Amino acid sequence: MNDLMAEFERVRRTAGEDGDAKLVELRRGYPASAEEVWDALTDAERIARWFLPISGDLRPGGRFQLEGNAGGDIRECDPPRRLLVTWEFGGQASILSVDLAPSEEGTELALRHAVAEDDHWAKFGPGAVGVGWDLGLLGLALHLETGEKAVEDADAFIRSPDGLEFMRASAQAWGDAHVATGGAGAKEAAERTRAAYTPNA
Numbered sequence: 001m002n003d004l005m006a007e008f009e010r011v012r013r014t015a016g017e018d019g020d021a022k023l024v025e026l027r028r029g030y031p032a033s034a035e036e037v038w039d040a041l042t043d044a045e046r047i048a049r050w051f052l053p054i055s056g057d058l059r060p061g062g063r064f065q066l067e068g069n070a071g072g073d074i075r076e077c078d079p080p081r082r083l084l085v086t087w088e089f090g091g092q093a094s095i096l097s098v099d100l101a102p103s104e105e106g107t108e109l110a111l112r113h114a115v116a117e118d119d120h121w122a123k124f125g126p127g128a129v130g131v132g133w134d135l136g137l138l139g140l141a142l143h144l145e146t147g148e149k150a151v152e153d154a155d156a157f158i159r160s161p162d163g164l165e166f167m168r169a170s171a172q173a174w175g176d177a178h179v180a181t182g183g184a185g186a187k188e189a190a191e192r193t194r195a196a197y198t199p200n201a
Contacts, residue, residue: 004166007141008173011134015126015177021094021114024126024174026133029105032144037100037107038080040144050143050150051136072096092116111137125186127174127193134170158197167197 012027030037040046047054056064058074064085065071072086072093084097094115101108113129115121120128135158139150157163175190183189 004138004162005169007138008134008166008169010141011137013126013130013134013173013177015130015174015181015183018112018114020117022117022121022126024113024115024130024133024177026111026130026137027108028137028141029103029108030141030144031106034080034100034102034107037109037140037144040140041083041098042077042079046143049148050139087113092118092120109137109140122185123189124193124196125174125178125183125189127171127178127190130174130177131167131170131193131197134173135167138166164198168194171197 010028014025016023016025040050042058044054044058051066052069053067054064055067056062056071058064060074060077062074063071064074070087070089072088074083074085076082076084076097080100082097082099084095087094087096092115094113096114097112099110099112101110111133113133115129139154142150151157158167171190171194174193175186178186178189
């Protein structure tokens, strides 16, 4: 678990606003070139090794679909620097962008997800999407380290003691980010997020 928590602590999390939308942002460095990180983010075969199987027309103007999860339109694709897509899930559409920049470590990734201020946000706050992205960036780190599948059984991982501890820490960190914005009910939203991801823990 120490290695997973070390990965967790490498992420900088902020919550805020982007116009009328609520914004979650995650930033972290990877010891890899921008080209290598970009390939892991955009190659269908590699995406399945650290996130989910993906299908569709994976080019600007095309549509993608993640197995059992979100789909959307590819709005911007500027290799190896910027990807911007719509993120359509559960009848809601939001905007997701990923920007890569050189850093001392190799490459800094900045992921921004702008979502509507709806009932889901009111209940869970930034953890509503932030915990999932924490898991995604962990998967990407594990994949970049080995080139292999991040975990053999993602469902088993999220039910494992290490997975549950990781998600509890993530819910708390997003609660802290929410508190920093002055968001009303931030601590309660963080607890609801923790309970949603770790209901029996």
